[in-house]
Amino acid sequence: MKLPPLKALPVFEAAARLNSFSAAAEELSITQSAVSHQIKQLETYLGERLFWRSGRKVALTDEGRQYLDAIGSALLQIERASEQLLGHEESRLRLSVFSSFAVRWLAPRLPDLRRLHPQIDLALEMSSENPVLSDRVADCFITIHRDSRAYSYDLLYEERLFPVCSQDYWQRIRRELGRDTEPERRDEQPIEPEQMARFPLLSTHSIYDRQGGDWEAWFEEAGMKLPASSRLLHSSHMLLSLEAARFHQGIALTNDYMLSTRKDSADFVRLPAHSVVTGDKFYFAWKTSRRRERGIQTLRRWLVDEAIRGGLRSGSAGSRHQEL
Incomplete structure (x- = not known):
């Protein structure tokens, strides 16, 4: 040799x-x-x-x-x-993850990870864009691309968008639609796209890489174009659109992980309307040559279990807990 x-x-x-x-x-x-x-x-x-x-x-x-x-x-x-x-059980891992996923879904769950697996020393590398898969960037990744043959992938979530607004803004919508004369019900009558277009729409540029792309897709799902009269308020990131919705500025499109665990999820109302699948799938990715590393596999199993428990993915999606 x-x-x-x-x-x-x-x-x-x-x-x-x-x-x-x-x-x-x-x-x-x-x-x-x-x-x-x-x-x-x-x-x-x-x-x-x-x-x-x-x-x-x-x-x-x-x-x-x-x-x-x-x-x-x-x-x-x-x-x-x-x-x-040598008997050193601690695993130091760097996980590169989208900032919105890290803040809204992963961070609230980290205390459970530390409690269940105290040997894992996890450092988060937050990214606003899809990360480059390389050991120089991190040890493992949450990514929406599967374009590197050197890596293995486990599905966490298939993204869908649905409209939300603040509790106060929901009451305003009900008043303007003439629904405030009736008690609010769990099976509230769906809001039609034409009715939705009457209110300010909070748009996130980064989802479709163009202004208004998220709402265009939402209206297209209903078989119509985004009305020219729509009032779009643009943000670069979903976190910003969600904050604008929190402060009663209009209706935002968000996804499941953004509202899955945070206590402030009760501040928002999911409107009775259809959702749209973006086509983005979130994967946990690790280098195949490092598949035997105990820390990476422990983190992988924990993330998949949390995604299943929280409803982001079904237990049958992908290959759960495969032996590597």
Whole structure:
């Protein structure tokens, strides 16, 4: 077996992750010259330049980036395997997750995760966009794309949008629709799309990557176009639209996980109207080569169980608790 200089590999990983030889030296408790020496030794062995150097700044070359992606996972596996044999049960994991999913669904559940699995030390990396699947970004991900063949995926949720507003705004809607003369009922008469268009519609740009795309899809589901007379109030993110709805500014389209656990869910009313499936499916993703890591699989099973228990997915969706 022909291996590169093994002492140089953790030095290379630290320098690449921190984009600094001096920061890598501090983390590894060695001198900066020792870092430079190890990197030079590795570059000589590989016959490729791994870093571009400009004064105190360093940046990975394309070859360096490819090499980091290839060896980063292997180094993590060696660390995890050693910790298990040494009896160190703690699993340090970085989970990259959409900010709305993290704030509205995951964060309220984290105390239960810590209680059930105190050995997992979970750090959240919040993202406003779909994350790049790479060990450099995180150890595991919640993503809507399954475009990397190096990763495995477990379904958590298939998104659907439905209209909501505040309790006070719901009473206003009932008054304007002439329903306030009758007692409110659980089987309230559905609101027709033409009636919905009479009120301000809070739109989230990020769902369909265009202004008004969410409400266009909602009206299209009913077989009609978004009326030209509709008053759209635009936000970049669903969290912002939901906050606007909380403060009685109109009707927002939201999804199940946004209202699944927070105590303030009682502030909102789900209007008696149809929903629309966006086509986005949320998956827990992990690198297939790391499928034996106990921490990743424990987190995966817990997330799937929580998604089933909270009604985001059915127990039969996907492959539940498969042995890996």
